[in-house]
Amino acid sequence: MTGDPGTEAAQSPDLSGRVVIVGAGHAGGSAAALLRQYGWTGPITLIGDEPLIPYQRPPLSKAWLKGEADGDSLALRPASFYTEQSIRLRLSTGVSGINTAARMVTLDSGEAVAFDHLILAVGAAARKLPVPGAELAGVLELRTAADAELLKNALGPGKRLAVIGGGYVGLEAAASARALGAEAVVIEREPRVLARVACEELSGFFQDYHAARGVTFEVNAQVQGFVGTDGRVGGVALGDGRTLPCDVALVGIGALPHESLARLAGCECRQGIVVDEATRTSVAHIYAIGDCTQRPLPLYGLSGRLESVPNALEQAKQVASLLCGRPAPAPETPWFWSDQYDIKLQIAGLPHHAVTRVIRGNPADAKFAVFHLDAENRVQAVEAINAAPEFMAGRLLVGNRKPVAPEKLRDTSVSMKEVAA
Amino acid sequence: MAKIIFIEHSGATHEVDAKTGLSVMEAAVKNNVPGIDADCGGACACATCHVYVDPAWLDKTGKPSAMEESMLDFAENVESNSRLSCQIKVSDALDGLTVRLPESQH
Numbered sequence: 001m002t003g004d005p006g007t008e009a010a011q012s013p014d015l016s017g018r019v020v021i022v023g024a025g026h027a028g029g030s031a032a033a034l035l036r037q038y039g040w041t042g043p044i045t046l047i048g049d050e051p052l053i054p055y056q057r058p059p060l061s062k063a064w065l066k067g068e069a070d071g072d073s074l075a076l077r078p079a080s081f082y083t084e085q086s087i088r089l090r091l092s093t094g095v096s097g098i099n100t101a102a103r104m105v106t107l108d109s110g111e112a113v114a115f116d117h118l119i120l121a122v123g124a125a126a127r128k129l130p131v132p133g134a135e136l137a138g139v140l141e142l143r144t145a146a147d148a149e150l151l152k153n154a155l156g157p158g159k160r161l162a163v164i165g166g167g168y169v170g171l172e173a174a175a176s177a178r179a180l181g182a183e184a185v186v187i188e189r190e191p192r193v194l195a196r197v198a199c200e201e202l203s204g205f206f207q208d209y210h211a212a213r214g215v216t217f218e219v220n221a222q223v224q225g226f227v228g229t230d231g232r233v234g235g236v237a238l239g240d241g242r243t244l245p246c247d248v249a250l251v252g253i254g255a256l257p258h259e260s261l262a263r264l265a266g267c268e269c270r271q272g273i274v275v276d277e278a279t280r281t282s283v284a285h286i287y288a289i290g291d292c293t294q295r296p297l298p299l300y301g302l303s304g305r306l307e308s309v310p311n312a313l314e315q316a317k318q319v320a321s322l323l324c325g326r327p328a329p330a331p332e333t334p335w336f337w338s339d340q341y342d343i344k345l346q347i348a349g350l351p352h353h354a355v356t357r358v359i360r361g362n363p364a365d366a367k368f369a370v371f372h373l374d375a376e377n378r379v380q381a382v383e384a385i386n387a388a389p390e391f392m393a394g395r396l397l398v399g400n401r402k403p404v405a406p407e408k409l410r411d412t413s414v415s416m417k418e419v420a421a
Numbered sequence: 422m423a424k425i426i427f428i429e430h431s432g433a434t435h436e437v438d439a440k441t442g443l444s445v446m447e448a449a450v451k452n453n454v455p456g457i458d459a460d461c462g463g464a465c466a467c468a469t470c471h472v473y474v475d476p477a478w479l480d481k482t483g484k485p486s487a488m489e490e491s492m493l494d495f496a497e498n499v500e501s502n503s504r505l506s507c508q509i510k511v512s513d514a515l516d517g518l519t520v521r522l523p524e525s526q527h
């Protein structure tokens with residue numbers, strides 16, 4: 001069930017309704033701006049519980065953490081933008097309830113705010129590690145600018161960082177810590193880093209690259225708890241009895257979508273707020289976008305949760321187009337990037353139906369790509385290391401589903417233009 | 422500060438005052454100039470900040486890096502004056518820079 005067809009915004013675009021957006025992050029901030037760009041004339045209220053205007057999170061583990069970008073450059077748009085565009089920003093304001101019948105949201109203060117259309121852009125929360133000592137000072141997570149500030153202040157020459165979880169955010173933080181002169185150890189439960197999100201070749205490449213730059217690894221490792229003195233972390237206790245000393249620990253073991261508000265409103269949730277290809281939830285007049293959603297992946301005939309900026313932007317476009325009565329934007333190929341040291345990783349697609357992998361280039365040159373092909377030699381996903389042509393052509397191929405010749409793909413003397421032609 | 426002029430595909434013109442040190446992309450996004458998506462926020466990873474630099478300014482904006490060039494290679498409707506605007510830094514020398522926007526970034 002999606003929406004009530006009689007009041008479907010796309011069918012009778014009334015651009016004057018009251019839009020309330022909960023969550024002033026990447027998705028919420030972008031949706032507000034796009035609504036105005038597409039001609040929405042009604043009141044737009046953007047409510048967020050963080051004290052900051054909408055900002056980008058990717059630099060928090062990369063350029064910003066290394067001190068290469070200032071706070072101003074994090075903001076999606078300057079504060080004046082919201083005034084100029086008559087977007088009412090309510091920061092440091094949490095939403096605690098939704099009354100679907102009366103079409104109101106309730107703020108933490110008890111105040112009610114009425115809406116005609118409600119967009120949930122509430123993001124996700126860092127997953128907690130339920131072990132003894134997790135409450136010690138210096139055991140950090142990295143989701144918000146405030147988290148990043150704590151981490152940055154704890155790093156510096158000679159400091160020891162223990163990263164729990166070898167995902168992208170953890171590896172990026174380790175690389176940034178090295179750039180700041182700190183030591184870094186990455187503790188991973190699986191036999192390899194990036195186990196959930198990348199192929200073996202890529203995991204191996206990143207682990208070697210980090211190791212050559214002084215990061216140490218503990219794989220197949222169980223964290224029993226954190227130990228410390230005077231309420232401050234001093235080490236990570238492992239399952240094999242060892243304790244690794246550290247001055248600061250970063251827990252980076254994934255994120256859980258914020259679902260509680262949507263559940264209160266009766267929206268179907270299944271590892272994320274379930275939405276359709278136009279961001280409608282199961283409840284009329286309520287939409288959801290960004291990290292908090294369980295969304296269709298039309299290229300793969302599946303649904304899933306994507307935690308990326310391109311996903312937040314795609315869904316922001318979808319909801320703004322729907323409300324403003326514009327044609328639905330064409331589905332995009334999911335993609336992602338990560339920067340570590342001088343390495344640019346770009347990934348397009350998802351390897352769900354892949355049966356073979358083709359490697360183009362040589363990992364030893366830090367310039368290569370792994371293509372994931374299905375049984376008909378169609379590219380399902382590409383993981384590109386310092387290989388922009390492979391990424392760009394691969395992204396096209398994932399979208400247009402044209403079969404490729406694996407021997408050409410493997411042969412770097414054949415250009416990607418020719419492979420994709 | 423430098424004045425940057427963005428001309429949309431439709432012909433609509435936007436004049437913005439850009440702080441030195443920002444990228445041309447950031448100057449557009451922060452002023453809500455439509456037509457520059459900048460999905461990756463300036464990481465030279467997405468090619469959705471494609472612009473055509475007015476030929477009179479090509480000397481001053483300089484040459485794209487190898488990475489930028491290969492990203493552009495696969496962008497749509499690329500011309501010899503195509504650039505990724507996140508890779509052009511605003512400076513006093515660029516006061517008056519005019520760039521045109523492609524019909525779409527995808």
Ligand SMILES: Cc1cc2nc3c(=O)[nH]c(=O)nc-3n(C[C@H](O)[C@H](O)[C@H](O)COP(=O)(O)OP(=O)(O)OC[C@H]3O[C@@H](n4cnc5c(N)ncnc54)[C@H](O)[C@@H]3O)c2cc1C
Pocket residue numbers: 022023024025026027028047048049050056057058059060061093094095096121122123124142143144169258261289290291292306307308309310312335336337338339
């Ligand atoms: C350190 C880090 C690095 C990353 N690097 C990359 C990268 O390189 N590339 C990439 O594509 N993606 C990256 N990501 C992911 C990307 O930042 C997210 O996908 C994106 O921010 C999602 O946007 P969102 O608006 O859905 O959620 P968020 O940006 O998390 O925004 C949600 C907002 O809603 C607020 N909120 C939640 N509940 C309520 C409530 N009840 N009331 C009021 N406000 C509420 C939250 O506090 C938050 O401010 C990174 C993320 C992190 C944390």
Ligand code: FES
Pocket residue numbers: 446459460461462463464465466467468469470505506507508
């Ligand atoms: S903003 Fe992504 S390449 Fe310029």
